[in-house]
Amino acid sequence: MAYTWLGRESSRLSWQAGVAAVRRHYRAALGKIPSNCPLCADAAQGAELCLACAQDVVASMRGGHPRCPVCRLQLDQGGGCPDCARQAPDFHRVVAAFDYAGLGELLIGQFKAGRHFSHARFLAGMLEREVRHIGSPLPRHTILVPVPASRASIVQRGFNPAAELARYLAPCLALRRRPGLLVRSQEGGRQTHLGRTQRARQAPGLYRCTARVDGATIAVVDDVLTTGSTLNGIARQFRAAGAAEVWGLVLARTPYR
Ligand SMILES: [Zn+2]
Ligand SMILES: [Zn+2]
Structure with missing residues (x-):
């Protein structure tokens, strides 16, 4: 019986390794196809940003400005974090690839x-x-969970940006992805056109987790983090369901305006 199980397990693992190898080759081949940079239209490869734009988009995030160590908001010299002061974070910390400004905002707009x-x-x-730049201490068993989109925005866009991100991010970080762990408990409105205060009021109670996650580290994936109130509401739900830690992995952090 044990032999049969081991046989099945090893064939499952070798099948997964095979699939991962095919994916790696596929990604490497895609990355070499000549294309134009989506931001400046200069020569690029694999439909990605050219090197100059790729550096410009992340320049402010990597520029060494003072930032909140929890939510990554760029801070005034010597000032505290207004978002964390308004609402104490229930999440552990946020990783953001770039600021939602300039080229970063343009990129998110295209996406x-x-x-x-x-x-x-x-x-x-x-x-x-x-994630790798910050020397990520994300545990190996971290579960990636995308923020679910409203029905209205999926109908309008045809896809959920957070879910697409998580789909590609999971194999890159070799982490599990479980989108079904978080659902919208009510449809609510779209937040795109709401201000910071309105967002903070709407976010709590919009989402609910569907299973216990005792002791787990959850990384919530989203495209933009504006005030942290959505992530905070979700973190509270996961903490109540037993999560040890909740992280936010977002593409862009909105500066305080
Ligand atoms: Zn470019
Ligand atoms: Zn903060």
Whole structure:
């Protein structure tokens, strides 16, 4: 019986290793196809950003400005974090690839409003690089959970940007992805056009987790973190369901305006 189980397990593992190898080769081949940079239209490869734009987009995040160590908001010299002061975070910390400003804002606009869902592959790569840049102490058994989109935004865009990101990010970081762990408990409205205060009021209670996650580390994946209130509401749900730690992995952090 044990032999049969081991046989099945080893064939499952070798099948997974085979699939991972095929994916790696596929990604490497895709990455060499000549293309134009989506931001400046200069020569690039694999439908990704050119080297100059890739550096410009992350320049402010990597520039060494003072930032909140928890939510990654860029801070005034010597000032505290207004978002964390307004609402004490229930999440452990946030990793953000770039600021939601300038080229970063343009890129997110193409991805979401422009419905360039194919950007998800290289955007997930940018987020992966930031996770590795901070010397990520994300535990090996961390579970990636995308923020569910409202029915209205899926109908409008045809996809959920957070879910697409998580789909590419999971194999990059060799982490599990369980989108079904979080659902919207009510449809609510879209938050795109809401201000910071309105978002903070709407976010709590919008989401609910579907299973116990005792002792787990959960990494919530989203495209933009504006005030932290959505992540906070979700973190509270996961903490109540037993999570040991809740992280936020987001593409872009909105500066305080
Ligand atoms: Zn470019
Ligand atoms: Zn903060």
